Amino acid sequence: MARCVTRSFELRGIFLKLFTCQACGNVLYFENRSCAQCGHRLGFMPEQVKLSAVEPDGERFATLADRKRARLFCANASHDACNWLVEPESGASYCCACRHNGIVPDLSNPDYLGRWRDLEIAKHRLFYSLIRWKLPVKTRAEDPAHGLIFNFLADDPSQRVMTGHDNGLITIALTEADDIEREKRRLEMREAYRTLLGHFRHEVGHYFWDVLVRDRGKLDACRAAFGDDTIDYGEALQRHYAAGPPPDWRAHFVSAYAATHPWEDFAETWAHYLHIIDTLEMASAFGIEVRPAADRSGGLSAHIAFDPYETEDFDAIVNAWLPFTFAMNSINRAMGMRDLYPFVLSPAVIEKLRFIHQLVQEQAHQQVQEQAKARRG
Numbered sequence: 161m162a163r164c165v166t167r168s169f170e171l172r173g174i175f176l177k178l179f180t181c182q183a184c185g186n187v188l189y190f191e192n193r194s195c196a197q198c199g200h201r202l203g204f205m206p207e208q209v210k211l212s213a214v215e216p217d218g219e220r221f222a223t224l225a226d227r228k229r230a231r232l233f234c235a236n237a238s239h240d241a242c243n244w245l246v247e248p249e250s251g252a253s254y255c256c257a258c259r260h261n262g263i264v265p266d267l268s269n270p271d272y273l274g275r276w277r278d279l280e281i282a283k284h285r286l287f288y289s290l291i292r293w294k295l296p297v298k299t300r301a302e303d304p305a306h307g308l309i310f311n312f313l314a315d316d317p318s319q320r321v322m323t324g325h326d327n328g329l330i331t332i333a334l335t336e337a338d339d340i341e342r343e344k345r346r347l348e349m350r351e352a353y354r355t356l357l358g359h360f361r362h363e364v365g366h367y368f369w370d371v372l373v374r375d376r377g378k379l380d381a382c383r384a385a386f387g388d389d390t391i392d393y394g395e396a397l398q399r400h401y402a403a404g405p406p407p408d409w410r411a412h413f414v415s416a417y418a419a420t421h422p423w424e425d426f427a428e429t430w431a432h433y434l435h436i437i438d439t440l441e442m443a444s445a446f447g448i449e450v451r452p453a454a455d456r457s458g459g460l461s462a463h464i465a466f467d468p469y470e471t472e473d474f475d476a477i478v479n480a481w482l483p484f485t486f487a488m489n490s491i492n493r494a495m496g497m498r499d500l501y502p503f504v505l506s507p508a509v510i511e512k513l514r515f516i517h518q519l520v521q522e523q524a525h526q527q528v529q530e531q532a533k534a535r536r537g
């Protein structure tokens with residue numbers, strides 16, 4: 161089965177999630193389905209991490225970014241739920257992001273279809289990050305017991321669907337894509353932040369704990385950073401909902417929920433690492449620099465002169481992130497909006513993020529070495 165593996169040695173430094181239409185030069189967003197300027201249909205080539213203008217070529221589509229190679233759209237394009245392309249030689253109907261779908265809701269229900277499309281936008285953003293880091297993801301066909309699979313479930317009258325992860329199976333409650341319901345839950349749970357993308361990033365964090373920590377002999381190192389995960393999970397959750405988080409949780413955890421159990425701490429911190437890297441990448445794509453005149457010390461300045469997905473320098477990421485969020489939160493407040501990043505990173509949380517950074521970078525490095533070895537023969 162075809163896999164989404166990037167060839168970073170060819171691509172280093174030339175991709176950022178802001179693309180240019182090959183037909184007319186217009187700047188495009190990651191989710192654009194067609195170019196607003198010239199009308200060309202657009203498709204994302206996951207193998208090259210690039211959005212391309214396409215032209216019909218019989219049953220197929222020729223990609224302008226790739227010398228007009230013929231490709232097919234993912235089968236979910238017929239529901240306007242995906243604009244990723246598939247290489248015809250792979251024989252696959254679905255792109256490497258949609259191949260992980262299990263149950264999708266009843267698409268004859270227009271409400272369900274709309275919510276599922278919103279969830280797919282978040283899921284594709286998640287896969288962009290996984291592809292950039294070349295993280296190992298197996299489908300259920302490749303690994304029937306632990307492969308990564310998403311079930312998008314609507315509530316039925318007898319049971320409320322809970323979003324969660326279980327051995328590679330990620331359940332996403334369709335109701336979360338209802339803005340009113342999601343905001344209600346955010347307030348009930350006293351959360352500073354609750355988004356569809358946040359759910360995907362959190363739940364996949366559990367999957368990568370299995371794959372990169374448990375299965376790769378990193379349990380001791382992870383326990384040194386996040387604590388003893390052998391404590392009873394069910395009891396820990398009950399304790400959290402009965403008594404709330406410890407009063408000083410902000411000194412140790414990125415969110416109150418992270419204080420429930422080391423597994424949740426890992427997943428919450430993992431999600432934040434993805435928030436930080438992906439947002440910094442977008443800031444860098446726009447050439448955003450932060451240099452407040454009011455700051456005489458220069459401590460609030462940030463210039464992102466590196467690819468956040470590829471840098472090994474974790475301190476550079478943190479040093480750029482803190483002034484950047486200060487600036488973006490201030491801009492949001494000027495518009496009467498909530499903070500873009502309503503969190504504070506304590507020194508303890510920064511060290512947990514460093515653990516995730518090392519885990520991800522080690523994996524990315526290993527993949528590059530394996531690809532080089534495979535090329536040598």
Ligand SMILES: [Zn+2]
Nearest residue numbers: 181184195198
């Ligand atoms: Zn165009």
Ligand SMILES: [Zn+2]
Nearest residue numbers: 234242255258
């Ligand atoms: Zn797809």
Ligand SMILES: [Zn+2]
Nearest residue numbers: 362366424427
């Ligand atoms: Zn969780």
